Amino acid sequence: MKLDIFDFDLPEELIAQVPLKNRSDSRLMILNKETGEIKHEVFKHITEYLREGDCLVLNDTKVLPARLFGVKKDTGAKIEVLLLKQLEGDEWETLVKPAKRVQEGTELDFGNGLLKAVCTGTADHGGRTFKFIYDGIFYEVLDQLGEMPLPPYIKEQLEDRDRYQTVYARELGSAAAPTAGLHFTEELLEEIKAKGVHIAFITLHVGLGTFRPVNVEDIEGHEMHAEFYQMTAETAKLLNNVREKGGRIIAVGTTSTRTLETIAAKHSMFTEASGWTDIFIYPGYEYKAIDGLITNFHLPKSTLIMLVSALAGRENILHAYNTAVKERYRFFSFGDAMFII
Template sequence: MKTSDFNFELPEELIAQTPLERRDSSRLLTLDKNTGAVGHHHFYDLPDFLRPGDCLVLNDSRVLPARLIGHRPTGGTCEVLLLVDRGEGCWECLVRPGKKLRTGAQIIFGQGQLTATIERELEDGKRLVQFHYQGIFLEILEELGKMPLPPYIKAELENQERYQTVYSKVVGSAAAPTAGLHFTPELLDNIQEMGVKVCYVTLHVGLGTFRPVKAEDIRDHEMHSEFCMISQETADIINETKRNGGRVICVGTTSCRTIESFAAEDGTMTQRSGWTNIFIYPGYRFKVLDALVTNFHLPQSTLIMLVSALAGREHVLNAYQEAVKEKYRFFSFGDAMFIS
């Protein structure tokens, strides 16, 4: 199967640059995975498509304000993007300008409450960076850091909380699990009141999620690894839902990849944590997931391949074509799909 099989034409003006004022007022395209039938709704209509006894699986990872703007002692502006915490204030990072930030280079952030030294150069242009500070690093990041928005978003984000889900809790992602951005506390309450269970997993989204598939044959693509966790409480809810004939509905590809990574062959779940590089594409047999809430994804990305594994490539591309025709908003701050 070729990467080009997952391409589609997207007018640039349909790439959402800012979030809507009201989270759940985004549009919702429904897709029947068996017939390919499409419907047009709004996200606040989601309860109409859920049933008592279903469970929603949400990713409670919180985005780290991981983009730091600083300057060198000589005055030149530079940018550091935190990728992997190596412990003791040491991080694997991307830096700009790379030519100026070689081993031993110093960087100053803010009024000097945070400084850094480039410890060494790594592969792929990355740097190992040692940070120096007094106090709690995460609190300093909240003050100085900016959200690492995807490269296709050019607008500045006025309210940083709009790139967090309302239920985000465990800090560690380099990008938001964006399917969850549509939920409000009130909508979640309504869903639970109708008898749908809500449970949480954690998968810390890496920047590799934006990395294009360069291999001609998708089977030659190497997935990035991401850390994820599932609690015993969530495992129990999923197992009970399956036993009772309810549907397990993942919110986002990250929640899907977490439960599919940790499920036994018979679909049962237990408490687990670890790294996953699972790559789900057409031909994959889902062990747990029955339905998916997701955003519209980039052409030729691993994410559109995952949704195609669930609903079939032709059904998905037809739905995307319909979304383009109806001028849906695409990508992180865009509209949503419910595939069932």
Template structure:
């Protein structure tokens, strides 16, 4: 299967540069896989598509202000450091700009409270950086760091909380699970009143989620790995819902990947924590997820390949064509789809 099979032409003005004033007022494109039909709605309409007993699985990861700006020791040249994932005590894998001067042993000064040293370089060219500080690292990050918005967003985010879901809890992501940004407390309350069970899992989103597929044959693409956690209690409740014939509805491709990577050959979700690099593309047989909420994804991305596996590529591209015609907003701060 070729990368070009997942290409579509998107006008640049449809790339959302900022979130909607109210989270739930985004547009929602409802897709029915069986009939291959779609209808235009708003996100606040989503409750009507749920059934009593449905299980809604959300990713409760929290984005850290992972973009830091400093300078090399005794140099004025500015250095940008983007935290990707923690690799050990006080050490993180990071992207750095400019990279060519960031050799092993290079020291970076961010503030009187925070400095760092490059201790290794990975095969992909990212740096392993050891941080030096007094106090609590998370508090220093909150003070000095910026939200790591994707490269296609060029406007400054005024309110950091708008790049967090309302149920964000466990810090560790370098990017938001963006399809969850549309949910409000009011919508979650309406879902609970309807008899929907809402359960949290955690997957810390890495910037690899934005890494383009460079290989022409998608099977040659190497997926990034991301850390996840599923508690025993949540796994038990999801399995009980599945056994009872209830739908498991995942919010976002992050939740989909976590659930599918931890579902065994008997169709049971295994609790646990670890790393997943599951790559879902057309031909994949979904074991756990019955429906999903997702945003509109980049052309030729692994995320577009995942939803094309869920609802067939031709139908998805047809829906995207409709969304472009109807001026939907795309990507992280854009509109959403409900696929069932």
């Protein structure tokens, strides 16, 4: 399957640079995955498209303020470090800019020595491992020194770092936000519950593989980055009950989708589980876990547009995306949403 068939023309000015003042004021495209029919809505009205007995599955991961700016101890050269994954203890897998200045043994200082790091290993594409040295609690130091790791297509500074967190974020560990969830407010979630819709939480810590471009012409040769997921026994029981009673399981975001599909593929049902997933969903994949999906509008030729194409059909998705461009929808992390039903 060729990469080019997932391309579409996206004017740069449609890439949302800042979040809306009110989360649920974003636009919402309703896409019928069977017919391709499109409706235009406002996100706060999503309750009208949910039914009693449905279950929304939310990813409760919390984004780390994972971007650090430091200096080399010996030369004072400025170095940017992005935390990707905790390996063991105080050792982390990171991305570094400029990587050529950092080799094994390089020492860095952050915040005038409040945090120190020693490079313990190197990898391709700017990958480095560091052991961090500090007093107190690492996450408190990180909260003091770190910045939110906004995606590379967002050029504006974020005034309120909480706008790159969902209102239900609680499990620290992501290098990027599960952005479909950014549209929900606490009030909207209460309104959804009042309609008799269940809310379930899973965790998938989003890695920067989310933004990694597909560099192969034949997409079947693309390798996904592994990400950590977790589902509790309580969530598994709720989802199995919803399924038995004929309710729809609606994933909020591609991260929730990948977690649910990973568990369903391994166990043929929902069960308490945790581990690492590198599931790659593209057309031809048969969905086992979800009936619907709430998601943002994704990059051309990305693994995410392939995932939604597997659910609604590539032609339906590309028609919807071209319609979104024509109707001036806002794209990507701080953009508008689509509900595939």
